[in-house]
Amino acid sequence: MEKTIYLTFDDGPIPEVTEFVLAELEKYQAKATFFCVGENLQRNPDIAKKVAQGGHTLGNHTHKHVQAFKTPFAHYLQEVEQCQKTLQQVVPHVTTKLFRPPHGQLTYSLLTQLREKYQVVMWSHLTYDFDQSLSPEVCWLKLKGLLTPGSIVVLHDSLKAERNLRYVLPRLLEHYTASGFTFKAL
Ligand SMILES: [Zn+2]
Numbered sequence: 001m002e003k004t005i006y007l008t009f010d011d012g013p014i015p016e017v018t019e020f021v022l023a024e025l026e027k028y029q030a031k032a033t034f035f036c037v038g039e040n041l042q043r044n045p046d047i048a049k050k051v052a053q054g055g056h057t058l059g060n061h062t063h064k065h066v067q068a069f070k071t072p073f074a075h076y077l078q079e080v081e082q083c084q085k086t087l088q089q090v091v092p093h094v095t096t097k098l099f100r101p102p103h104g105q106l107t108y109s110l111l112t113q114l115r116e117k118y119q120v121v122m123w124s125h126l127t128y129d130f131d132q133s134l135s136p137e138v139c140w141l142k143l144k145g146l147l148t149p150g151s152i153v154v155l156h157d158s159l160k161a162e163r164n165l166r167y168v169l170p171r172l173l174e175h176y177t178a179s180g181f182t183f184k185a186l
Helices: 015-027 038-041 045-053 072-088 110-115 136-141 162-178
Strands: 005-009 035-036 057-060 150-155
Touching: 005 015, 015 045, 015 162, 035 038, 038 045, 038 072, 038 136, 057 072, 057 150, 072 110, 136 162, 150 162
Parallel strands: 005 035, 005 150, 035 057
Antiparallel strands: none
8 A cells, every 4th residue: 555644634724824834745745635624715815825736635624613513514515515615716726625524523414415516534643732732842753653654634723723733743744754755635
């Protein structure tokens, strides 16, 4: 099996963190997938364009980062549609239909409905980089040596995750590149 790791970055794009992520990925010619929040796309269209120009994939993460278990069915679908519309406005040449539900929450009826139009992407490894009570070192140990070909890793280009991400991402790229892995977008 090809030694590929799929890094995914949720909740951006934001200037403080996404630009750092892009610069780190560039050092290793690594490609990744960014599940964007519609509101952040509207606030930061230029960063979204940079993500696309870097050869990375952009995906849908709802307009306002809503939770499926707390949001009425029709409203949730609107949230997804609104984010997709914003994605198409900001990066018109991007035609991906990837969707990741915030907090990994999805009801069976939403999943069934969304699958008609979107590819719903979950993950194999969650780092909890957003948990500020977790030290960067521990966060890194949750990934070091544990990823295998085909792993899908969730990281966050968010302010909450920034401290852990700035520690983990350079180490992750270096460690797994040295072990013969390449990083691809979904
Ligand atoms: Zn999220």
